[in-house]
Amino acid sequence: MLDVKQQDEHSGMEFGIYTLADLGPDPHTGKTISAQKRLEEIIEAAKIADQAGLDLFGVGEHHRLDYAVSAPPVVLSAISQVTKRIRLISTTTVLSTVDPVRLFEDFATLDLLSNGRAEIMAGRGAFIESFPLFGYDLENYDDLFEENIKLFQELSANERVTWKGRFRSPLYNAEIAPRPAQKNIPLWVGVGGTPESAARAGRLGTGLALAILGGDPIRFKPLVDAYRQAAGEAGHAPEVLKVGVTGHTYIAETTQKAKEEFFPYYANYWEYFNFQMGRDASMSRADFEQLASPETALFVGSPQQIIEKVLRQYELFGHKRFIAQMDIGGLPFEKVAKGIELLATKVMPVVRREIGAK
Structure with a gap:
């Protein structure tokens, strides 16, 4: 488990990387790697990130044949056994279509296996295939998320829970096991651009993770303001509030x-992602x-360019965490590994x- 000294050491800004494990063709060769190979590369990337001194490694959830990960806690558990210190986070868990009890059990188990390194980033999901797959009604998209996140917080706070809601069977003095190594598994809400979602994160006292994928980052400032205002009104102390930024990144x-180097891969990603949508x-x-211009949010450039963009956003948001998505568009693994090295050695220390x- 991270001790206080280790947490304080990186209190200025945490750095990490995350993957959604997309299975896109390499635009230069037309070849797409297998899901098995993609998983092997994800585990290797986590090992490199851990050895390089990054703080976080995230894995996202999709339920499609063009993505390799549908079970983040399983993949993160594998990663926990080949890493030593890096924190392991879902990016994101589609909380509307997962049972909160199962989610808590899975991540509590991950937390024990990793010696207290598990975290959850919850979101409603850009894709909707998990709703029919697991038998949920899309009309309840937002209500499911609200109920499930509140139940998860109840499970996290208590070893025995009595609870009743709209969308799952009641709990009567249910034993919630195992208990994690940490007192509480850190919980974040991923937000793409909805002020209501940011305010809900504040009201519930979770972390706020902004998905800033393009444009001028200043347009996200109202979301951070809404988050902090709602948290204050709900009685959450300012020092417990956490803001993170996630974004597409390529460093040379x-x-x-x-x-x-990055344009062919990013154009490729843009095309197949829009087709999926x-x-x-x-x-x-x-x-x-x-x-990719200097004033926008896409983190593409030299280490100095990335440093300047991160610091500009820090002036706007005062955030404590930056997580880069590097492995999109069929990008070869050796380029991903180089990006991890540059982030850890050239960007992180300066920021x-x-x-x-x-």
Whole structure:
């Protein structure tokens, strides 16, 4: 378990990476790796991140053939056995379509296996395939999330729970086991752009994880304000509030090199992601140049460019966590590994030093 000294050491800014385990073709070769190979690479990336000194490794949840991970706690448990210190987080758990009791048991088990390193980032999900797959009505999209997150918090706080809700069978003095190594498994809510979701995270006293994938990051400032205001009104102390930023990231020695190398993969990702979402959209080089410009949220560039973007967002949000998604669009593993190295050795130390000097 992380001790107080270790937590204080990185109190300025935590850094990590996450994956959604998409199975996209390499735009240069047209080849798509297997789900098995993708999982092997994810575990290897976690080992590299742990050895490099990053703080977090996240794995997302999808229930589709074009993604390799449907069970984040299983994958994170495998990672826990080949890493030593890196914290392990779901990015995200589709909380509307998972039983909170099973979720708590799975992550409490992960927490024991990892010696207190488990965390959960919960979201409603960009895709909806899990609703019919697990027998839930899409009309209850938001209500399911609200009920499930409140029940999860109740399970986390008590070894025995009596509870009744709308969407699952009641609990009568139910034993909630096992108990995690940590007193409470840290819980975050992932928010893409909805002020109501940010306010709910504040009201419930969870962390707020912003998915900032493009545009001017200043447009997310009202979400952070709504989060902190709702938390204050609910009586949560400011010091317990946590804000994190997640974003697509590619780092190379120079910004021009980063853009030249990453554009084919990002355009590829953009095309197949929009196809998955039922949209017909492509990305031109001009579109990409705009998305990757210095004042926008896409983290593509030299280490200095990434440092400047992280620090600019820190001035806006005062966040304590940055998690980069690096392995999209069929990007070869060796480029992902290089990005992890640059994030850990060239970006993270400078950002921490700059924040500590403020």
